[in-house]
Amino acid sequence: MTHILEVDRVGKRFGGLQALTNITFNLEEGEILGLIGPNGAGKTTLFNTINGVYSPEEGTILFRGKNVVGHKPYEMAKMGMSRTHQIVRPLKDLTVRENIMAGACFGHENHNLLAAGRIADEMMGFAGIKAKPDQLAGSLNVAQKKRLEMARALAAHPKLLLLDEVLAGLTPSEIDGMIKTILDIRKQGVTIIMIEHVMKAIMNVSDHLLVLDYGQKIAEGQPEEVVHNERVVEAYLGDPNMARRLMEEA
Amino acid sequence: MNKIASFHPGLWLALAVVAAIGIWPIPAQDAALREVSFTVLIAIVMATSLNVLMGYTGYVSFGHVVFYGLGGYVGMYLLNDYHAPLPLAILAGGAAAGLLAFLLGKAILKLRGAYFALVTIGVNEAMRTFISNFEPFGASTGIALQFSVYGAYGGAKQALWVVYYTIVGLALFGVLASYLIRHSKFGLGLMTIREDEDAAEVMGIVTPNTKTLAFVASAILPGMVGVLFFFKNGNVEPGDAFRLGVSIETLVMIMLGGQGTVMGPILGALGYQRLRGFLLTSPIFKNAQLVVAGILLLLIVLFIPAGAVGWLRQRFAWLRKVLA
Amino acid sequence: MNPGGILTSLMDGLLIGVVYGIAAMGLTLIWGVMRVINLAHGAIISLGMFGVYLIFTNFGIHPYLALLLVALAGLLFGMLIYYITIARVINAPYLSTLLATFAINMIFIGLGTAVFTTTPRDAGFSLGNVSLGPVTLQGTRLVAALVTLLVTGGLYFFLYRTRPGKFVRAVANNRAAAELMGIPSARILALSFGIGTMLAAIAGGLIATFFSFNILSGDIYQQKSFIIGVLGGLGNPVGALLGGLILGALEGLLPLVMPNTWVPVIEFVLFIVILLVRPSGLLGGKSE
Numbered sequence: 001m002t003h004i005l006e007v008d009r010v011g012k013r014f015g016g017l018q019a020l021t022n023i024t025f026n027l028e029e030g031e032i033l034g035l036i037g038p039n040g041a042g043k044t045t046l047f048n049t050i051n052g053v054y055s056p057e058e059g060t061i062l063f064r065g066k067n068v069v070g071h072k073p074y075e076m077a078k079m080g081m082s083r084t085h086q087i088v089r090p091l092k093d094l095t096v097r098e099n100i101m102a103g104a105c106f107g108h109e110n111h112n113l114l115a116a117g118r119i120a121d122e123m124m125g126f127a128g129i130k131a132k133p134d135q136l137a138g139s140l141n142v143a144q145k146k147r148l149e150m151a152r153a154l155a156a157h158p159k160l161l162l163l164d165e166v167l168a169g170l171t172p173s174e175i176d177g178m179i180k181t182i183l184d185i186r187k188q189g190v191t192i193i194m195i196e197h198v199m200k201a202i203m204n205v206s207d208h209l210l211v212l213d214y215g216q217k218i219a220e221g222q223p224e225e226v227v228h229n230e231r232v233v234e235a236y237l238g239d240p241n242m243a244r245r246l247m248e249e250a
Numbered sequence: 251m252n253k254i255a256s257f258h259p260g261l262w263l264a265l266a267v268v269a270a271i272g273i274w275p276i277p278a279q280d281a282a283l284r285e286v287s288f289t290v291l292i293a294i295v296m297a298t299s300l301n302v303l304m305g306y307t308g309y310v311s312f313g314h315v316v317f318y319g320l321g322g323y324v325g326m327y328l329l330n331d332y333h334a335p336l337p338l339a340i341l342a343g344g345a346a347a348g349l350l351a352f353l354l355g356k357a358i359l360k361l362r363g364a365y366f367a368l369v370t371i372g373v374n375e376a377m378r379t380f381i382s383n384f385e386p387f388g389a390s391t392g393i394a395l396q397f398s399v400y401g402a403y404g405g406a407k408q409a410l411w412v413v414y415y416t417i418v419g420l421a422l423f424g425v426l427a428s429y430l431i432r433h434s435k436f437g438l439g440l441m442t443i444r445e446d447e448d449a450a451e452v453m454g455i456v457t458p459n460t461k462t463l464a465f466v467a468s469a470i471l472p473g474m475v476g477v478l479f480f481f482k483n484g485n486v487e488p489g490d491a492f493r494l495g496v497s498i499e500t501l502v503m504i505m506l507g508g509q510g511t512v513m514g515p516i517l518g519a520l521g522y523q524r525l526r527g528f529l530l531t532s533p534i535f536k537n538a539q540l541v542v543a544g545i546l547l548l549l550i551v552l553f554i555p556a557g558a559v560g561w562l563r564q565r566f567a568w569l570r571k572v573l574a
Numbered sequence: 575m576n577p578g579g580i581l582t583s584l585m586d587g588l589l590i591g592v593v594y595g596i597a598a599m600g601l602t603l604i605w606g607v608m609r610v611i612n613l614a615h616g617a618i619i620s621l622g623m624f625g626v627y628l629i630f631t632n633f634g635i636h637p638y639l640a641l642l643l644v645a646l647a648g649l650l651f652g653m654l655i656y657y658i659t660i661a662r663v664i665n666a667p668y669l670s671t672l673l674a675t676f677a678i679n680m681i682f683i684g685l686g687t688a689v690f691t692t693t694p695r696d697a698g699f700s701l702g703n704v705s706l707g708p709v710t711l712q713g714t715r716l717v718a719a720l721v722t723l724l725v726t727g728g729l730y731f732f733l734y735r736t737r738p739g740k741f742v743r744a745v746a747n748n749r750a751a752a753e754l755m756g757i758p759s760a761r762i763l764a765l766s767f768g769i770g771t772m773l774a775a776i777a778g779g780l781i782a783t784f785f786s787f788n789i790l791s792g793d794i795y796q797q798k799s800f801i802i803g804v805l806g807g808l809g810n811p812v813g814a815l816l817g818g819l820i821l822g823a824l825e826g827l828l829p830l831v832m833p834n835t836w837v838p839v840i841e842f843v844l845f846i847v848i849l850l851v852r853p854s855g856l857l858g859g860k861s862e
Contacts, residue, residue, distance in 0.1 A: 051452065077454030085452075091445035093510075094438075102442045105435050106454035113435050156454065310669045357850055364611050364668045368800065369849045375797060376842035383835050390835070498676055505673060540684030548677035551670050552662050 003062070004029045004160055004191050005050070010059035012042075012049050012215075019045045020056070020215045027160075032182075032192045034206030034223070036199075042215040043195045044086055047162050050193075051083055052076040064159065080108040080159035084166055086195070088145040092138030096129060097121075099137045099148055100155045107156020119155050127151035127181060143174045147181075154185065161185065163194040167201055179205060203227070260573060261429045264512050268294060268425050271520065272418035284414055288482075290523045291421045295475045296496075297503040297515035298424045302431060303468040304501070305510035307461060308444030309359065312497050313370030314472060316377050317347035319491030321473025322480040323381060326393045329481060331386075336403070340416070340477045347473025348466045355462030362447070371494065378492035392487035413482045417475065424471050429512045431467065440464050444510070502547050508557030513573045517558060578708025583826040585709055591822015592719040593780050596726065597795050598802035598814040600773030603729075606809025607746040607766040608664060613675040614655070615774050616796030617682035622648060622778025623787045624690060627697050637699055638717070641779040645772050652771025656764040664763065686789035696786040718780040725776060726815055729769070733811070742766050746809070801845045807855025817855075 005027040012020040020042050027033055035043050048054045050061060052073040061068050063079060071079075082103070091099050097120045104116035104123075111119065124133060127147045131140055137148060146166055153161060163182070167175050179201055186192060196202040202209070202223075209226040211219040219229045226232055271290055275283035300314045321343030328334035328342055358369050382390045403409035431437045439460050442450040451457050480486040499522065507518025525546070529539040554561050559573050597619055604612045622644055629640035655678060663670040701713030733739040744752040745762045753759045778792060785791075802821050806813025821841065828837045848855065 053448075053452070073448075073451040074454050074456045077452060083452055085449070089446050089449040091442055091449070093445060094441055098438060098441075102438055102450075102455075103453055105438060106442075106450075108454065113438070116435075152453070310672070358846075361849065361853060364609070364672070365849060365853050367668070367672060368611065368804070369846055371797075371800065372842050372845040372849065376839060376846060379835070379838040379842060383833070383839060501669075501673065505669075537688040538684060540680050540687065542684075544677045544680030544684060547680065548659060548674060551674045551677060552659065555663075555666060555670055 002029055003027060004064060005193075006060075006062040007050070008060045008062070010046075010049060010056045010061060012045060012054055012056045012058075018215055020049060023059070023212075023215075023217050025210055025217065025220060027191060027193065029159075029191055030186070030189055031207040032186055032194065032205055034202040034209045035193055035195045035212065036197075036202060036209060037212035037218075041212040043212055044164060045215070046212065047083060047164055047193075047195065050076075051081055051162060074106075077106065077156065078108045078110075080156075081162070082107060082153035082156045082158035082160075083162035084146075084149045084153050084164055086164040086168070088142070088149045090137035090140065090145050090148055092136065094137055095134045096124070096131050096137050096140070096148060097133035100124065100151050103152035103155035104157075107158065109157050116155070119157075120151075123151040123155050126184070127154065128177060143170055146170065146178070150181070154190075158190060160191045160193070163192060163196075165195055165197065167196055167198045175201060258429070260512060261426070263573075264425050264429065264516055265422060267513075267516055267520075268421050269418075272421065275414075279411075281410070284410070286527065288414055288417060289527070290520055291417045292475055292479060293500070293503060293519035293523045294421050294516050295417070295424045295471050296500045297507070297519045298421075298428045298512075299468045299471045300500050301468075301504050301509060301511075301515045302428060302440070303464055304504060305514070306432060306437060306440040306444060307464045308447075309461070309465075310367050310501070311370040312367050312494065312501070313374040314468070314500050315492060315494070315496040316370075316374050317351065317469040317472040318476035318479070318496070319381075319488075320350055320377065320476070321347040322476030322486050322491050323387050323393070324473075325477025326395065326480050326486045327387060329399055329477075330393050330395055333399070336412070336416075336477075336481065339481070340474045343477035344470040344474040347469040347476070351466045351469035352462060355465040356458055359458070359461040359465060370497075374492055374494055374497065378488050381492070382488040390488060392485055392491075394485035395481070397484075410482060413478050417478055420471060420474060420478075425512065425516065427467070427471075428515075432512060436460070436463070441510070502543075502550075505547070505550055505555070505557055508559030508561070508563070511557075511559045511563065511573060514557050514559035521558075576708075580827070580830065582709050582711075583830060584823060585711055585826070586715070587822040587824070587826020588819055589711065589715040589719045589822070590825070591818045591820070592722045592815065593777055593818070594795065594798050594802055594821055595815040595818020596722045596773055596780075597777035598799040598806070598818055599726070599729070599811045600770040600777070601796075601799040602803045602806065602808050602814045603773065603811055604767055604770035605803065606811075607742060608660075608763050609668070610660060610664070610671045610675065610767075611668075612767075612770065613672060613796075614678040614682065615675075615770075615799060616792035616794075617679045617686070618648065618652075618771050618774040618792065619778035619781070619795045620686060620787070620789050620792030621682060622775030623782040623791065624686070624695075624778075624789070625775065626779035626782045627695055627787075630697055630699065637697065637779075637783050638721070641721070641776060644779045645776050648772035648775030649768045651775075652768035653764045655771065656767035660767060661760065661764070683789060690789050692788045692790060694786045694788050695782075697782055699783050712784060714784040718783060721776075721780060722815075725773070726811070729773075729811060732769075738762070738765060742769075798841075801841050804845055804848045804853075804855055810855065813855055 003026045007023055007025050010020060010023045023046065037043055049056050052071045052075060055070050063081065068076060100120035100123050101116040104111045104119040127150050129144060129147050129151060131144055140148060150166060167178055170178060175198060182205060206223055209223050210217060211226060211232050219226050219232045271287050275287050303309050303311055324346040325339035325343035328339045361369055381387055387393060400406040400409040403412050439455045442455055443457055443460065447457060503518035503522045504515050506521055508514030529535040529542055535542055556564060563570050563573055601612055601615050604610055625644035626637050626640045629635050629643060630637045659674050659678060660671065663674050701717060704711050704713055704716055733743055741757045741762045744757055745759050749759055798821060802814055802817035805820055806817030825837060828840060
């Protein structure tokens with residue numbers, strides 16, 4: 001197995017605040033890594049550091065075998081990394097179709113408009129967007145915006161997809177639909193890291209879990225192992241009964 | 251955007267409006283009508299080109315006139331000091347403006363929002379005060395063409411028509427370019443930046459280069475038009491070339507018609523210049539021209555910020571195909 | 575150039591710089607509190623000039639007393655402008671507020687030009703000269719600088735020692751949070767715009783006591799206010815005073831080493847460079 005992403009002793013500071021400390025993990029091609037931890041643990045910061053929004057002060061990040069520390073987000077996108085945002089960022093005054101086309105045009109496959117249009121039509125179905133292609137993205141509801149955000153990221157045909165809380169705010173039936181879509185994406189050979197608070201979903205979907213707390217990695221491994229890990233129970237779940245409940249749910 | 255080869259009503263309508271304005275004075279060879287159309291066409295070029303930066307990319311510049319002024323100066327300098335032919339002077343004016351935009355672009359387009367607007371005011375004033383001191387360009391007195399220069403174009407009277415036909419061509423070209431940009435991959439990148447610049451970067455848009463390219467694209471035509479205007483005018487001075495008010499009037503035209511659309515700046519330019527012409531010649535409003543324009547602008551900003559075309563497009567979805 | 579001459583130039587520059595500072599203070603206060611770049615600032619400065627001039631020449635009221643009336647009128651006028659226009663676009667994209675304030679500028683300048691024409695006016699007011707050793711200073715300028723310092727002190731007392739002043743700072747800091755605390759943000763924004771306008775009117779009124787002017791003159795001071803604003807940090811009133819002093823000193827000293835006409839070139843290049851390198855201002859604390 002080859003590693004698509006190798007994060008080695010990465011540290012990120014904001015002024016006096018140490019947001020990430022000594023984060024190390026590897027990601028194998030084709031797997032789904034679940035990233036969990038309490039609010040403020042540094043999960044989104046880790047995403048921002050991986051995809052070049054922030055540059056880490058310490059450590060190295062290898063993406064597809066290349067050190068990418070100091071790369072800009074657009075360079076990461078061109079290398080095959082896509083992401084969604086915790087708070088969706090639709091291009092409001094553009095149509096749904098144009099939103100997805102933009103993902104295809106400027107991602108690492110650099111499609112022209114014609115090809116991007118075809119990909120957009122395909123992605124609308126794949127991501128389950130039930131809106132007219134020429135509807136303005138700003139007029140969609142939250143669930144549809146989340147799907148649009150995902151479709152836009154997928155339209156780039158990424159090698160690695162970073163999903164930041166795509167399930168948050170969805171109804172249970174919407175969550176089931178979204179999980180199916182995520183598993184479909186993985187079937188296409190896309191590697192995924194997902195930040196998620198919906199435990200049932202992440203336990204089912206992830207091959208591995210990585211737990212952050214106060215910017216540090218406190219556990220990593222199979223989902224069942226991780227939720228029984230004492231530090232995780234203590235730091236993240238706070239309450240041992242919670243862990244048992246989670247396992248039952250899963 | 252769907253089919254490259256399909257019929258583009260938005261483009262044809264826009265070109266038809268500009269062509270109609272352009273052809274209007276030609277059959278009768280009416281000099282007074284020509285002057286009216288000339289003013290409107292210049293405004294169309296200025297508004298259409300600024301719209302690439304403001305409407306498509308979302309960067310509001312108060313310094314658009316810098317390109318017009320610099321282009322005008324470079325062209326006049328070549329015409330006067332080197333007796334360059336007019337076409338060469340026009341190209342040189344456009345090139346100088348484009349070069350300035352290229353050099354400035356990466357530095358000032360880092361600034362967002364109001365800070366960008368502020369720095370463009372600074373650029374305009376720095377340029378004006380610098381040219382006022384720059385001896386090769388005649389410092390504060392500027393450059394006045396010798397009358398003999400017009401001889402090459404069949405005398406001053408004929409030269410005015412040559413200038414006019416050129417501006418008609420440039421306006422048509424500008425509108426065509428605006429349409430093509432809006433419906434290109436480059437244009438999609440610009441509009442993505444306008445909607446959310448950080449998301450655009452994450453999606454893979456090389457924002458510094460894309461923005462700079464938009465800035466250069468918006469600068470070239472004003473540079474060329476500047477040469478034509480001052481050639482026709484016979485002289486150029488710092489105060490006329492770098493008048494902040496011209497930049498702002500151009501913004502007003504775009505707001506009036508609707509930013510981010512192809513048709514908006516055309517209708518805005520036409521509407522604004524006709525209104526201004528009416529106010530200037532009307533005995534009642536002659537002295538209150540600025541007041542009326544100000545009130546009009548205030549009303550647009552307060553009540554229809556999307557502009558006329560934007561408002562129509564929001565109200566009537568079917569118009570989106572026609573009003574590109 | 576003898577040392578006395580240099581000193582006189584420097585003092586002249588500093589005295590006028592303080593007055594620039596108060597004009598800039600109005601601009602920067604409005605920016606700091608509501609993130610609006612007030613393009614009507616220059617027009618208000620012009621109206622302040624005409625206010626003092628007209629009251630003095632028509633009614634023979636002492637210019638400094640006239641200044642008091644002008645200041646009060648400026649405050650009320652600013653609040654009126656806020657309620658009629660700015661309040662409607664305060665949450666719209668920044669282009670709306672830029673163009674709204676510019677429209678107000680057009681209306682004032684248009685009306686002013688129609689009523690007053692652009693003929694230069696001169697109040698013809700003098701307080702004689704004051705000599706300190708080798709340095710000779712115009713009395714009116716000295717008083718203008720003193721008035722400015724007084725007004726600045728007053729502004730500080732208001733912002734830091736009074737309840738509405740603390741509300742202004744709270745709204746500047748975080749409008750949403752201030753509203754949650756029960757601060758009437760709409761009224762505070764109007765008050766801030768009024769104070770900003772008042773400061774512009776005072777600056778104009780002071781300038782009218784020693785320079786000739788016309789309706790378009792305010793524009794020059796508006797541009798200087800921009801330069802000072804970025805020098806001192808937009809949103810920082812003390813910075814505005816310091817920025818004004820720096821600009822004044824430059825204007826006093828630079829003409830000794832280069833032709834006068836190059837001074838604005840230097841000023842605007844400085845403006846651009848500071849915006850690019852440190853948009854929070856040379857003296858500004860928090861970075862953007």
